[in-house]
Amino acid sequence: MRVALFVTCVNDTLYPRTGQATVTLLRRLGVDVEFPSQQTCCGQMHYNTGYRHQAEPLVRDFAETFADYDAVVAPSGSCAGMVRDIHPRVARRSSGRVDPERVDAVAPKVYELSEFLVDVLGVTDVGAYFPHRVTYHPTCHSLRLLKVGDRPTRLLRAVRGLDLVELPGADECCGFGGTFALKNSAVSAAMCSDKLRHAADTGAEVLCAADNSCLMHLDGALRRQHSGVRTLHLAEILARTEDDPHGTSWSRATRSLA
């Protein structure tokens, strides 16, 4: 099985550690994951903001870049949802600029990380270790577009040392919504503060999600508030083991500020 990582442009540019964690995790589970370097972006921002035509070339390129793989893993619910659910619609409405057949051939092979682990690899215990209290925000596109259900929390429950506490109002949107956060910043901030209040109420140290765009928004507000809660992508928890509890082996490899 040839497996490709679609790291997503947000992770690529701002959260490389999430990509590194995903690679580490998949290799530990015996998957020789590849990174097709032609990949860029799924076009979600363009499409969602009303620039469908600008998204078309990105949709077309995605289908070309990943055509030869059996599975594509994306550590982002919204990007996986964009490809699987929206790309076929964009192709269909493109008046021939994007070939629907090419897109249809790739879209169903795209998996959000937790889907790939649970459904394709058939594992829920990935051998991870993370001795902290964690609460999980399911994020809207994972929940409602991809319907990943309890896969992420099943994975988290199997992590040794991890104390998973339920997030009240978990299925409510965090208020990110791409350009919504800018265009309707007051409502976005109100939604964000409710989400963070719920997270703080759980007493968790870590607010986890499988989408760094939502986490960027939540983390930005947490840091502004000098809150004791920190955010962490699901992959960065699952990649940690008892031998490497801080993920030093994979995160030090980058010249990043950790």
Next chain:
Amino acid sequence: MSVVSLGMPAFPTTAESATRDAQLRHNLRNATHTIRDKRAHAVAELADWAELRAAGAAIKDRTLRHLDHYLVELEIAVTRAGGQVHWASDAAEANRIVTELVRATGETDVVKVKSMATQEIGLNEALADAGITAYETDLAELIVQLGDDRPSHILVPAIHRNRAEIRDIFRQAMGRWGRPAPEGLTDRPGDLAEAARLHLRERFLTAKVAVSGANFMVAETGTLVVVESEGNGRMCLTLPETLISVVGIEKVVPTWQDLEVYLQLLPRSSTAERMNPYTSTWTGCTEGDGPRQFHLVLLDNGRTATLADEVGRQALRCIRCSACLNVCPVYERAGGHAYGSAYPGPIGAILTPQLRGIASALDASLPYASSLCGACYEVCPVAIDIPEVLVHLRERVVERSRGHLGERAAMRAARWVLQDPDRLRRAQRMAARTRRLHPKRLPGPGAAWTDTRDTPQVPAESFRDWWRRTQEEER
């Protein structure tokens, strides 16, 4: 579609003031969370909900595809049963028709059954201009009318009010409209309901003309259907001599059998009841029973144009259950008034810009009044993919308005960078090199982010550079 929104500022502005109103936030949160939990419960009781929902969507789609046919069938049936059918292409025409019909009776008072269509066209205001007073008889509509207020929810128009506010409104305004509130009225729900009952009873017994909408119109028999909880509708539909119903053309269903589906979907989705307390049906006029004159005003008001749009037309399936409002995180914080029309919440955000167009700042901002979280689509009993329509309407706004020049340039530039991995790599390296210079607070549109959130720190190395440096060399 006219009224209300002229000169109203765009949604972000109207919504912002609502987010600062602690009382409003509290009222809305309580009310929407209670009803949303109840709905989930009521829906979970039916094992075939998914099939019902699919049927609800399919029947409406099919009917809309042959709308011309069913409307003519309806007109013939209503006429045969002794009713009179009028066609109104827009709000002004509908208002004119109703005004003339009321004038012809010689009456200056009408009682009203809660109706979205008459709110959409601003009928009460038009009647007032002609010297005719319209009395709302639905409890929540009464609260709104007495408070000189605007509805903020489809099903619960006074959702933004708590009971202390309602008591004050009753005390202050009931006397001006008819029977005053009882002395020493408390804010106990039972007392408030009793005060409303006494006030309204007088109205029902004297009214000669009633105005209603309808939830459904059955084409095969020409029957109209109103579902309600309070019984005020039943009073209005049976006691007066003249009944005038203003109904959007999308409310037609072909047969009685189709009602089987909607009378299950609607109550569970709206009030979370297995069945609503009152379902009234009437077919034209019946000798010696009920109104002696029945007029049906069929309202277009932008619906035909909406039907012409392949993506947007699904909004016409809406059965006005308001489930989408009750789960919407934006509605919960912005309140219904921010949407500037009779239709607040997610359905308003896709219906108003289609019925009314996107010429005003408010209407052009409505498609953006959503984080696209998809909660509305999930609960919609007729499976309207509201996020899909929102995005589609954003496209329309982008194409037609000039206010988006800066954004359009930014989007094109972003696409140019993102379409080519080498350009993306160069942009990432540039960002990494200058990362210590990135300001914590951004100017211009970026300030909307940094007012409440820090910006993410740009890492020294992108994922793709890390991969190339460490992985490709290994291989």
